[in-house]
Amino acid sequence: MEDNGDSQAGPNAKNFKTKKRKFKKCVEAIGALTRRQVQEGLMEKVNLEVVSEDVEGEGNSEMRVDLEDDVFEVEVEQSFFANTSSAKPLKKTLKSKVSKFFDILPLGADGKVRSACKKCGQQYLALSKYGTGNMSRHIKTCKKRDTRDIGQMLISRDSGTLSLDTCKFDSEKWRELVASCIIMHDLPFQFVEYKGLRAMLQYLYPDVELIFRNTAKAICLKMYEKEKVKIKNMVIACPGRISLTSDLWSSLTSDGYLCLTAHFVDKNWKLQKRILNFCNMPPPHTGIALSEKIYSLLHDDWGIEGKIFTITLDNATSNDVSVVSLQTQLNLDGLLPSNGEFFHLRCCAHILNLIVQDGLKRIDYSVENIRDTVKYVKASQMRKQKFIECVKRAFQHLELSDSNYKHHLSSDEWEKVEKAHKYLKVFYDATLVFSGTKYTTSNLYFPKIMNCYVTLKGALESEDGYLKDMAWQMWGKFQKYWSDFSPILSIALVFDPRYKMQIVEFFYKKAYGENSIELASMRNKLERLFEEYKAKCDQGTGAGVSPSVLKKESKNNAVPTMAVDIEDELLKEFDDLVDDDFSDVPQKSQLELYLDEPRVNRNAPLDILAFWKSNQFRYPILAMMARDILSIPVSTVASEAAFSNGGRVLDQFRSSLKSETVEALLCTKDWLFGNEGDHDKALLEDLNEMTKDVVSLSLNDNAQASNSVALNS
Structure with missing residues (x-):
């Protein structure tokens, strides 16, 4: 019997070992498959059953390996390992629902296991002791898993990329935007109570905090x-x-x-x-x-x-x-x-306006006719259409086709207007330059006003009686204000590196003649102003450096007292020697050094404030003066x-x-x-442009040179 028992036990043990090896190979094969392959559907479910024969009179043993949806189950009945030395249940489970939404990442430098959201990449610790609460909450709020209507979302551009973000209403920001809108567009405070606006805001955000006019005013x-x-x-x-x-x-x-x-x-x-x-x-x-x-x-x-x-x-x-x-x-x-x-x-813009008004009195009737004509044409759509149809000889044709038009100018009047247009354009251009607020104007005054001066003088000496008469009308008022202009505007031109003192001397020579008293007075005022700034600079900062900074630096660089005393004696001896040798050599001031330098090309583009910013350490006193003088507005x-x-x-x-x-x-x-x-x-x-086109219409143009002029209603 013992032999029979041994003979029966031998085959059973052999079969058991064989089946055990097959089971291990299956488990290893399953482990080799990645979760990603399972997720992508390459393997949705694997069932492995190993049914053994009766071992020592017991029923069938069943071995099952289930792999489904990122959850691995290995179940082996207890009796299967009954005859082994390690008779323990083999069970490994990832049953949490979050495993379908997260990938396990490779171990990081700290050796901790992390998982990443499959949609947005957000990472969380994946150790069992931390739980899955954070991942569960992330699944509900993941921005890229939001299935709501796109109209309920806002597009944000954080970090330079487009992403979807849920709307967060900031009450303070809303109030600030309302106030900015009212101020920017000159809206009444009642704007916030408009029914249409309120309906639109409530549609965009039902819980919007609507405000009233008094609140808007307070904001x-x-x-x-x-x-x-x-x-x-x-x-x-x-x-x-x-x-x-x-x-x-x-x-x-x-x-x-x-x-x-x-x-x-x-x-x-x-x-x-x-x-x-x-x-x-x-x-x-x-x-x-x-x-x-x-x-x-x-x-x-x-x-x-x-x-x-x-x-x-x-x-x-x-x-x-x-x-x-x-x-x-x-x-x-x-x-x-x-x-x-x-x-x-x-x-200066007001002065030029007064001067030009005196000149326009000479052609008041012609100017009035032109203005009345423009008003007449713009009064109805039919008149505009007629004007466009006969634009080549606009006003003459309009008189022929429209009996109600009574403001026609004669050829002589048109000639006078064209002359006045060319003559007065100099003053118009100067007024535009003087009216600027985003660039320095004090350094531009003198060239423009001298251009007006030369134009007036030329008209006074002209053989054209009409222009000469107009110039005389303007000359009296020009002389009145020319004699009263501020010398600081001449000094401002010196601080333009394209002109410096040379152009001031050139203009004064044209206006007052050679070696004029006015030029000498201007030079004297420039030098006195420079000395005043120099004195303040020496008292306050010592060439632009704060005394506190100098004191701090000297304290940090302190040397032993004995060494300082010896060095002071040597340097004093050097100072005395230099003072004796060079006492008769005059030292040039910053102003003289600046004026001696070559001028910048007059036609070169130049940002004058940028020039002085780059030279403020070479000429600190002049830079202080330039900062103050160039900021002066001339209108x-x-x-x-x-x-x-x-x-x-x-x-x-x-x-x-x-x-x-x-x-x-x-x-x-x-x-x-x-x-x-x-x-x-x-x-x-x-x-x-429109004015130029209208005024430049010539009565002598021929049909080949026709250009349309449209008057927009």
């Missing part, structure tokens, strides 16, 4: 106070002096407003223009009242009365009185350079432009706004969006 005023602090810090931190422009304006309700604008070059050598105040100016508008108002604004609101250099005003009589009063008040504390000698400038256009905005804010429907609210809206618009408005320039250029 705008709050924004004004916030921005005013920034502007105040900017003007106080300005390294140079500040030039002002100012003008008066009356609203529809006859309320007076004073606009005060600051012009300066900041620490980065960029020209800045900021409206400081647009405040109510109650009557009387006398010179003394204006002076007191401006000083109170400079002292109380901004604290910059000690940084003022010049003020540019128009030619009203009250302004002459106010300038004298303001200059006296500032000079009491010695706040103005050269005791205010250069403090007052007259608006009051910057302040007058604010009145256009004022007219839009204080229109017939909002004329009851308080002056404080008007000031807040206009100043904040200038501070936030003042550098973005270039559309006015484009409109002006379009207008110039």
